[in-house]
Amino acid sequence: MIRNLIFDLGDVIIPIDLTAPIRNFAIMADVSEEEVRALWKQHDFINHYETGLIDDSAFRVHVRQLLKNDAWADEVIDTAWNTVLLDLPVERIERIKELKKEYRLFLLSNTSPIHIRRVNQVLAGMGQPTLEELFERVFYSYDVQLAKPSPAIYNHVLAEVGINAEETAFFDDNAANITAAKALGIQAVHVQPPKTILDYLQDM
Known part of the structure; x- marks a missing residue:
């Protein structure tokens, strides 16, 4: 029972749409989706984020560093990240x-x-x-x-x-x-x- x-x-x-954050970050950074996907895979920081090894702030720092844009506000990164949610x-x-x-x-x-x-x-x-x-x-x-x-x-x-x-x-x-x-x-x-x-x- x-x-x-x-x-x-x-x-x-x-x-969810797992491709949406990659697509949106690629547009924001003016790079290809393939480049963003490769960076995600190479650095594996998303897995670290989802298993609590890094916090929100460190996650955002990784995004800014990998996509070479220190000017993005927290809200901008969070909004792009949340486009996975339909x-x-x-x-x-x-x-x-x-x-x-x-x-x-x-x-x-x-x-x-x-x-x-x-x-x-x-x-x-x-x-x-x-x-x-x-x-x-x-x-x-x-x-x-x-x-x-x-x-x-x-x-x-x-x-x-x-x-x-x-x-x-x-x-x-x-x-x-x-x-x-x-x-x-x-x-x-x-x-x-x-x-x-x-x-x-x-x-x-």
């Missing part, structure tokens, strides 16, 4: 609120503080609860300094909230994350377009 539901955030709750379908939030009556709900996301602040701003603008209010517990990669698909992050969540893997369903759009969760006995569900999370929650 499933008693617990763990949700990924990007492309599960909120649609419109949030309110019906997904409403469905999650309904599920709270029957299940323990958790959020597990590889993400950054800038993104989480923006998602919560969007939710507030919609008259909806924040992520921290919507779920019993939220687990952000930058807080726990672990990231999916490492088995350690799943074990951390299970231990922290005292739940059993076999009684837990996990919804994620990334195949590697699904494989890792299944290996631990979690009932992992791969959310794939054209279906949305609502399709996978119909029978719950």
Whole structure:
């Protein structure tokens, strides 16, 4: 019997476009998208940011240095970084609120503080609860300094909230994350377009 539901955030709750920040930074810096992508990969600072090894300020410093523009204000960088986030379908939030009556709900996301602040701003603008209010517990990669698909992050969540893997369903759009969760006995569900999370929650 499933008693617990763990949700990924990007492309599960909120649609995302992973190419948008690269595209916007390339336009701002007047360089090619390929150059920006290569710099991201070479310096790996985004992974460091999302696992809490560097903070917001250090992240912005890296962006300014790599793209050679010290004049960009924090807000300019944050806005470009947040273009990854697309419109949030309110019906997904409403469905999650309904599920709270029957299940323990958790959020597990590889993400950054800038993104989480923006998602919560969007939710507030919609008259909806924040992520921290919507779920019993939220687990952000930058807080726990672990990231999916490492088995350690799943074990951390299970231990922290005292739940059993076999009684837990996990919804994620990334195949590697699904494989890792299944290996631990979690009932992992791969959310794939054209279906949305609502399709996978119909029978719950």
